[in-house]
Amino acid sequence: MIVCSGLCKSFGATAALADVTLELRAGELVAVVGPSGCGKTTLLRILAGLLEADAGEVARSGRVVYMPQGDSLLPWRRTLANVTVGLELAGVADARGRARAELERFGLAGFERRFPRELSGGMRQRAALLRSFLAPSDALLLDEPFAALDALTREELREWLLEVWQAQRRSVLMVTHDVEEAAFLADRVYVLSARPARVRGIVDVSPVRPREPEQLLGPSREIRALLREEHPVKGHRRASRTVTPAP
Amino acid sequence: MKKILPPAALAVIVLAGWQIYVAVSGISEQVLPSPVEVARAFVDDAGTLWPAAWTTLSEILAGYAIAAAVGCLLALGLSFSRLAEHATYPWLVISQVVPVPAIAALVVVWAGFGIAAKLVVVALVSFFPIAVNAIDGLRASDPALLEALASLGAGRTAQLRLVRVPTALPYIFSGLRIAAVLAVIGAVFAEWVGSSSGLGYLILTYNNEVATPAEFAAIGVLALIAIALFAAVSALERVALPWRRTTP
Ligand SMILES: Nc1ncnc2c1ncn2[C@@H]1O[C@H](COP(=O)(O)OP(=O)(O)O)[C@@H](O)[C@H]1O
């Protein structure tokens, strides 16, 4: 779906990315974990085609939709008009009808006439996710979708995202700095170093879902070890492996 | 009601204080007429005041409408070219320091004593705050919002329609509110420089005749026009920007 290799990016004297190589295959849910300020947002913007890399390659097959950090709903549009923006821009007929059919699952039924500021943080985030899921796309790039939420809402939404993803089987690449979240959701976790970001390691998580809390312990420990720059833990692959190009 | 009460109460207190001061000090009504004398002049001169008010109001409304249309269109046009915007913006800001009487005097030299000169002066003085605010507003968009929309497939025009114009609206409305007051001042100066009708002309005439109570009455009508215009713009803003006033 998306393959990138050797991505480098600097903003003036600030190096944000130094050699990032990763891959998102069709139907996968992949997480990118890294310390804050390491270049995760920069990476997603490059993958989305919103920013040019200084060096390295990006190959995308199909349309990619990027959801920025924080909620990016249009404050002047009510919920229903907000979630249909992608469909509208793609010229899809009956955008409202299609959105209405999904409102229930996204926990927004009954709130279609509210403006974003009249919704709770969790609802705004779900509306932004619905907008991204509705837009015709082959891959979704989510930048810290739950970062702004309290711990309870966050856990609720992570389970809910898993359900939605399992029902839709869309390719999703999400950035997070929550290790448990990554271990709970992802098929594969890329762990980035501090700025400038490199892939320090890749953690494969067993495909069992939903995962019980004790099943998260192993992968979480591996991710944490990589984040702390400890020696490689048995069971994870090194970043230097070759990436096969998209078919 | 809650919003009207405090300023109304203040007005009553000030008017009462003013009335008492005039009565106690025995000051001549030609220097400072009491509120009651002003009210009497208002009633006596109604036949002169209303036609003059109508003349001035139409100058204000027409000039203001021209300024709003041209200011917004110019800002929209400039938003397509960074270079043109950079070239124009500082001059727009600087032009705001030219005093209104100077503008009025010049315009009368160019456009004569007819209604055209008044429209031009009103339009000129109200144009600048509208244009400058509209330009500011059109570049105040949240970059994350623009990127999100771009990623959903919005091109330049769609971004303008979906993000940049709605972001600019509150800015434009503040420009319109400032311009509403300036338009009234502009009309008065234009009439002072060259006119034989309107409230500005009337104020000047009463001043020469030392008809101070009538002059106060004319100023009062002018203030009412300014307040009404300001209130109308604020009301329009509330209707046009429903997302800014709602609370759950
Ligand atoms: N447009 C930009 N201009 C200058 N510096 C930037 C820009 N975007 C990001 N940076 C810098 O690049 C680094 C990585 O930023 P970012 O990708 O937002 O990190 P993260 O999302 O991991 O927190 C930071 O030091 C940030 O200040």
Ligand SMILES: [Mg+2]
């Ligand atoms: Mg970020």
